[in-house]
Amino acid sequence: MALGTGYDQQGCYLARALEVVGERWTLLILRDCFYGVRRFTDLREHLDISRAVLTDRLETLIAAGVLTREDSGGHPEYLLTEGGRALxxxxxxxxxxxxxxxxxxxxxxxxxxxxxxxxxxxxxxxxxxxxxxxxxxxxxxxxxxxxxxxxxxxxxxxxxxxxxxxxxxxxxxxxxxx
Known part of the structure; x- marks a missing residue:
């Protein structure tokens, strides 16, 4: 039997939380958001993360309601939501x-x-x-x-x-x- 790629067969809230924050880089992205990093370029430069991976992780966090993406002077910024701050x-x-x-x-x-x-x-x-x-x-x-x-x-x-x-x-x- 093939090893699954998600936790959907696990019936607990820890598994559901890991679906959102359990991917590599995600907790470091959140750490930086708590430090006040809001811009994609700053996250990418500080974490030495690829553009594709950072984009994927940010999209997951936005879809889960952990971050919001807002425009600030023509530049998108990523802000922690109430759910994000609860982390x-x-x-x-x-x-x-x-x-x-x-x-x-x-x-x-x-x-x-x-x-x-x-x-x-x-x-x-x-x-x-x-x-x-x-x-x-x-x-x-x-x-x-x-x-x-x-x-x-x-x-x-x-x-x-x-x-x-x-x-x-x-x-x-x-x-x-x-």
Whole structure:
């Protein structure tokens, strides 16, 4: 019997969720959307992803109601919907799992609750007020460690400094001098 390509024979909601977010690259696209990346070219450049794969993943996320595509000054932008924003705890938890159980030349990211100016813990809880803030109430900044990849794209440069989550990257950093 041939191995299936989907989870349609699985009768659970985890399988249904994986149909939307389980493809390679999808969670990284969503991570970047939380960081404020909205434009196709920025996603493509930061992720080093092919145009065809990125187009396919964005179409899937739009069809599933995770992202919307809106025109902004003649350029399409991809924005997280309410359903997309609800994926933040999953993205955060997987990132923290990766920090703890994988190794590599990448620095961690530290998230701070904007209302308290206090770092959140590994479970997403503010250490000062005890709340679990949503992504729109967080600032992300580089943590300890060195980035051996030395990325220089617009997104990587923006994330070298504290950056409010969901704030468009296009307004957060000027392009590099040529």
């Amino acid at each position: 933040w705890p999953t993205i955060f938890a997987l990132s923290k799992w990766g920090e703890r159980y994988t190794s590599g030349p990448h620095p961690s990211r530290i998230f701070s609750h904007t209302a308290c100016d206090t770092d959140i813990d590994d479970f997403g809880r503010c250490r000062a007020c005890g709340q679990i803030p949503g992504p729109d109430d967080l600032v992300v900044r580089p943590g300890p460690g060195t980035n051996a990849m030395h990325r220089s794209d617009r997104v990587a440069r923006a994330l070298e400094n504290p950056h409010r989550m969901l704030t468009p990257i296009s307004t957060a950093v000027a392009p590099a001098a040529e």
